[in-house]
Amino acid sequence: MKEIRVCAGGACIASGEAAVRDALLKALKEKGLEDKFKVVETGCMGMCSRGPFMVVDDVVYNKLNPKAVNEIVEEHLIHGNIVEKYLMELPSKERVKEAFKEHPFFSKQVKIVTRNLGQIDPGSIDDYLERGGYKALEKALKEMKPQDVIEEIKNSGLRGRGGAGFPIGLKWEFAAKQKDEAKYVVCNADEGDPGAFMDRAVLEGDPHSVIEGLAIAAYAIGAKKGFIYVRAEYPLAIERLTIAISQARNRGFLGKNILGTDFSFNIEIRIGAGAFVCGEETALMASVMGYRGQPWPKPPFPVEKGLWGHPTVINNVETLANIAWIINNGYKEFRKYGTEKSPGTKVFALAGKVKNTGLVEVPLGITLRELIFDIGGGIPNGKKLKAVQTGGPSGGVVPADKIDVPIDYESLTALGTIMGSGGVIVLDEDDCxxxxxxxxxxxxxxxxxxxxxxxxxxxxxxxxxxxxxxxxxxxxxxxxxxxxxxxxxxxxxxxxxxxxxxxxxxxxxxxxxxxxxxxxxEKRCSAKKCRDLISYVIDPNACTGCTACKIACPTNAIEGELKKAHFIHQDNCIKCGSCMDVCRFNAIFKVSPPITDEETEKAVEFHLTSKNS
Amino acid sequence: MDKRYQALEAYMKEVNYDSSRLLNILHKAQQLFLWLPPDVLKFIAEKLNIPISRVAGVVSFYNFFSTKPVGRIQIKVCLGTACYVKGGDKVMERFLEELGLQEEGQVTEDGMFSVHAVRCVGACSMAPVVLIGENDFYGRMSPDKVPRLIKKYRQVAEKMKQEVGENA
The missing domain is CATH 1.20.1440.230 (NADH-ubiquinone oxidoreductase 51kDa subunit, iron-sulphur binding domain)
Structure with a gap:
């Protein structure tokens, strides 16, 4: 039975994955192919701007809809012909099966954290086991002492992927040294930075990797209980984690005497309730204990006095998804990627004014330029890059002339911003x-x-x-x-x-x-973004009098007869931009500072000269 | 007793009346009641044997909990960075305008709709995005797509009203 993988990541769901899946199932049934093909819904495949995706015989089809699916079933599944119009553009036709490796969006990526995303059914522990899942836990429990695990992670140089970049091995060592009967490990899955969605993708697409990482952390520090604190905004992640935890328990990877050893460990899910501050570790702990999510002063640090006053290690989702890989492959292999001080990879969520939006995992140390232009495909609509915002509300902007700086914790800090959780929002000349x-x-x-x-x-x-x-x-x-x-x-x-x-x-x-x-x-916004500092103006030479803008205008600020140039009355205009959105003739432009009706002619004249020059 | 209270009590029993699970319990309550009326908070406080001030304090702290009635169909407009950059605010305005609401959080007269701004929902590549109800997700939104969506959900609302009517 052949597998057809359909991406069911957040973005693909938003662009109609359910309809694509249903059409596929229906077509398979109608053509009597149900016994030959198995449809698997996977986690995020990464290239969100081109979803929905499906993969069959290693051929990647993108931008799908139900009609496309029917064509592919008929042509590809029945007749064995590749349907070219739904392929991603590739260097050569011979390499069609290598799209996930050779397309510029994927060729620079190194998949450690996202190793199983798009490859497995997140609802199936067998899929995870087939790809080497829980081998690292077994290795840790049976072949390594807790101190060995800590040494391995220390040697790997893995740093916290939630934002601050604290060395994980050290954190675990501090907690391990505490003499306390009760210790806790917590997975921080309160991904709240606007623009970051890597933790969501991992939780939804490969929940067992997080559970395995958390179990290894617990073994290393001597904790018997763990919490996963997930934000309520991610119901699918909560659902998949719940399923994964019970599967792991049934198979003996969680619970009493795991894999026949003395180690016992259980995980409970705690659901947040929409407070960004709960991503901060002390606030998170308050919330886990059922209180208002307000932080408390450090020291004492959570590794000394955390949940209910006991030593607590808090690691973020992406950090934990690295752990099993490092235990399996060894720290030396991990250090092959990244830089001396920032080893390994980082998952970035590429969004904003960039052609290929999505999730990418790249070795640390690559430059923002590579990330935005090579992988992201550059800025759409012929606009110029103005700046890159990293690190969400805790970070800052990197101007276009500094994007050759390598991405690592120290370099970004030197620029005044932070790595943060990995949100990268690309801003162009239209952003103020x-x-x-x-x-x-x-x-x-x-x-x-x-x-x-x-x-x-x-x-x-x-x-x-x-x-x-x-x-x-x-x-x-x-x-x-x-x-x-x-x-x-x-x-x-x-x-x-x-x-x-x-x-x-x-x-x-x-x-x-x-x-x-x-x-x-000058009371002027050079990006023409700040509403109070701009005016919308119609260029009478380009306006065809189609009345689309007049109909769209919510305040009746636009005057004009059919087939005659229209005019915007500034006093009535609320600058909502609806007119510009609907104009098909590029006849509406913005000026700053704002103008009066009388100044319209002058503004048009100026607009035409600057357009021509 | 109201069946919803029974269901809530059953859930609290399931988690051993553990007050550290207060957030999960409140989520359950809000799922049952759509919002958190004072009597429900009192009920929870009594069953968990904690002061009502703690329950109310937690409720008022977190954005997800509502002490005001909300529409049966909630329209959540994402105003995260990417959505904002791509015009999420204009989508929001259009929803309010079309539903005749003054501000976010208000409920339409028939109790069916309310519009809420939400922070990043994690689908920035589809910006701007709108979430209607629990699961219906609309990416690459624009103000002119709003009227059609509202038309669609008015039909859903009519169905809901009929169902409520049948059960009553």
Missing amino acids: MVDVAKYFLEFTVHESCGKCTPCREGTRTMYEILDRITRGEGTMEDIDNLEELAQVIKESSLCGLGQTAPNPVLTTLRYFREEYEIHVK
């Missing part, structure tokens, strides 16, 4: 840096838990200043205050959330200060 900073601050204001004053009050004040600037009401003093406030919040906040919250502002100020000053001095 003040607006981006404001967006992140709004996020932090909303997510600040309120316990300490610098974060609670400080981020709000920063947000208010940014809001003033984007409305054209800022002063030069505001910019200085913003910078000073940012430093104070960084130094005096209680937890990581507040300490890193100013980073988006600090980095945009560092690299794009001029843009702030233009907002203040």
Whole structure:
């Protein structure tokens, strides 16, 4: 029986995977092929912008819909002909079966964490076992002492993939040395950075790899109980983890006397409830214990006094998904990838203004340029790269001229941003840096838990200043205050959330200060993004009078008769941009600073000269 | 007693009335009641033998828990970075406008719809995205796709109303 793998990652589900799967099952039934082909829904295959995907005979079909599936069933499955129009474009036709290795999106990737994604049915422990699953746990329990496991991980140089990059082996060693009967391991699956979705993909696509990693961690430090703290926003991940845990228990990989050894270990799932701060480890522990997710001061560190006052190791999903691989293959093999100080790989979620969006796992040390242009395929619509945002609300922006810096913990920190959990959001010339900073601050204001004053009050004040600037009401003093406030919040906040919250502002100020000053001095937004500082204008020479914009306008700000050039009345315009979205003739453009109706003609004239030059 | 209370108590019993599982219990309660009325919080506090202030404190802390009624069909518009960059805010505005709501969190007069902004749902490559109900996911949204979606869900809402009518 041949396997047909259909990607059921989050993005493919969003682009119609269910319809594709149903069409496939229906076609197989109709053609009497049910006994010959088995349909397996897998985790994320990575190249989210081209879903839904299916793989049969190693041939990868992309951008599928039910009609495409019927064609493929008829042509490929029955007649054995490859249906070319649904293939990804490849260097040569002979290499059609190597798409996942040789397409530029995949060729630079190294799959350690994502080794099973797209390969197995996440609901099947047998699939996981077939690919060497739980071998590492067996090896650790039967051939290694806890200290050996810790040594192996220490030697591998694996660092925390959740953001801060703390050496995992050291963390485990601290916890192992604590003399306490009760110890805990916790998997931090509270992936909250906007723009990051690698943990979700791993939890949904290969839940056993996380369970195995957590069990090995527990063995290393001497814990009998573990928690997986998953955010409530990931119901599918919770469902798959629940299934995987009970499977592991039934097969004796969890529970009492695992694999016939003295080691006993159980895992419980705790569900978050939509609080970003719970990704911070002390807040997370408060939440696991059923309290408000507010952080407490460190030290004592969780490895000394964590859950219920006992030593606790908290590792993120991606970190744990590395563990079994390292135990199986050895630290030397792991160190073949990455850099001296940042060994191994990192999974990045590529999003924003980039052609190939999706999940990529690459060796640390590659450059942002390779990530965005080689793997990501560059910026769509002929636009220019302006900056790259890494590390979510705790990170910052890297300007276009610094993207040749290698991606590792230290280099990104030197640029003022952080690796964070691996969200990479590509920004182009249409993105306003003040607006981006404001967006992140709004996020932090909303997510600040309120316990300490610098974060609670400080981020709000920063947000208010940014809001003033984007409305054209800022002063030069505001910019200085913003910078000073940012430093104070960084130094005096209680937890990581507040300490890193100013980073988006600090980095945009560092690299794009001029843009702030233009907002203040000229009341102008150079990216033409800030609503209060722009006007929408119709170019009467390009307008065909199709009335599409007039119909779309929610405030009746557009005047014009059929087949005659239209006009936007600025007083009525709320700058929603609907007109521009529906215009098929490229006749609507934006100007900054905003104009009055009387200035329209001049604005059009200026627009035409700058367009022609 | 209301069947929903019975179901909630059964769940608490299943987890041994363990107060460290308060979040999971509240999730269960909200699943049953759609929101968390004061009586339910009191019920939970009594059964777990913890002060109601702790329950209320936890409820008010987390975004997921609602102490106000919500629409039977919740429309969640993602305003995560990628969605925001790609115009999620405009999609949000259009939903409010089409449903005649003043602001997010409000419920339509018939109690069927409410619109909520959510933080990143982890499908940034499909930005902007909208989540309707529990499982229906719409990627690459734009304001002009909103009216058609609302039309679709008005039909779902009608069906729900009929079902409720039949059960009553």
